[in-house]
Amino acid sequence: MKLTTKDISIQYQDQNSIKYPDIELNSGDKVLLKGPSGCGKSSLLYALSNIIPVHRGQVLLDGNDISNLSIKDKDSFRSQHFGLIFQEPRFLYALTVYENIELAATYQSKMSKKEIMDLVQSLNLTGIAHKKIGHISTGERQRTAIARTLVQRPTFILADEPTSALDDRHCNDVIELLIHTSAAINAGLIVASHDHRLDPYFPSTIQLI
């Protein structure tokens, strides 16, 4: 599948708007969105995944405009095609690590329980699978968030500053995991980050000003 943008701009509540360069990304591609804090990296990810509307221009998936869907259809469409990973991953704190990962399958049903268990094992999460989210480290949370996104089997993975809170070792682990797993499911990967440690991992970058 191909994700493209045409002349998109986003307007904020204070009426300021940001115009973005056109993007063209196929499933299986990986790209790094670079730029300083406040340049609109996160907003672009939100616009691509239809969380916020574009002020001008179009976001197209395989040539179809996805901005005119109802709220319900947007939610459904987003969860089918976009897996989102945040700088501070969000979880249901009442659930365990495994249950948070399994939650994605509840609404998508793309993975069986066995496949989820295999995924948990492959991401070295077995030891903490039955722990509450509040009892695991930041790096483990990021791995859990990646595992949950993989259960969705999205067409594109959009990661917003996934490594900024991590030390070098965990930064390498997380980005390698993201690249490796997105390639494994042939998902397009867009990482928005101002973290220079990620530069070597991405042959293609989009610089925002």
Next chain:
Amino acid sequence: MKSLYIALKNSIHRPLGPILSTLLIGLSVALLVFSLRLQNKVEHRFSENLAGIQMILSAKGSPLQSVLCNLFHIDNPTGNISIQDAQPYLRPNHPYIQTAIPISLGDNYQGYRIVGCTEAFFNHYGLNLASGQELTENNSVVIGSTVAKELSLKIGDTFHSGHGIRDIGMEHEDGGPLKVVGILQHKGNITDQLIYTLASTVWAQHEGITKIDHGIEGDSLNHATPTIRSNEDLLTHVDREITAVLLVFKGHNMQVLNFGRQINARTTIMAADPAIEINRLYLWIGSGMDITYLLAMAIFAISMISIFISQWMTIKERISDMAIIRILGGGRSTVIKIILLESLIIGGLGIGLGYLLSATAFMTINPWLRDQYQVRLPIFYWNKEEILLCVTILCICVTAVLIPAWRLYRLPLASALETK
């Protein structure tokens, strides 16, 4: 993973609010169920045991006490009246009186009252034998179905009656044992909880001293005392006493209305109107019930406020939950469903706790109620009123979280993701 599971996990994850709300709902439900059942029981008992009796003639005293004692078998007698004084009303072919039912009270067996009566009592209340035979001799008794069941009495069993209308351990040894000759069919009213004997047996039990004067012992007493089976037999012993006469009139006319007033004004006996006395009692009970209902409603209101505050205080966490669930494809309705289910879980647990508390309370006070008032509150009982109560509680639980739920429903996903 079902929404119910997430709702359960959420409730366990933040237990303080749900526990407090559940306790408060449980307390209010227990109070409401207790009040409802007590009120139902009292009203049911009064209406079913009124049995068409329109007036009670007894010794002067409190008319309410007379009604409670002679009709509902709850209170103490106001005293005895002589058959001499009662005979005008016991005579057949009275111009106003259709049925006169004389009774003699004053004894019990293990807390169950013994009623000395004539065949008029059995005829009026429509009492039929399930087994055994009718009363024909002194010192024979016919027992109600509840008495037979609770005391495991069977035909041929004998026992000594106790003095007084409650079991205080004073037996009538001198009057000889009473023998069960019949067991009545179940009627579902107070008659199931009484022991019946001939009026003359009550005299014999209370005049045991007489047998000593006559040199008679034990079971042979019944041969020394006249056997009274009918009102006509009773009228041949005007020197004796009975406790009361229950009256049913031939019609409702002005003369009947004045009948009671005339008795009270001109005779040594008292006429009490059960309908008037029961209405007075309802007024008293009603006030007590109203206070209990108000208390229960106040506790319930606090529990609802507690649910609302507990949801409102965790709204930030909810916003985060909603953001995740929407990103994973759950939709806004899923989050609302989880919040409503959490509230319903609290409501359901509260109702369960309330019924548990009320059942415990009933089990605790039932022996006392039976001894004092011949009443037993049903422990396992379900009626439309209580079903409506439970449904209303669940509806109010849902209503209590509608505002936070609506706020979440309306919140854009982008704003939810910005909430830390």
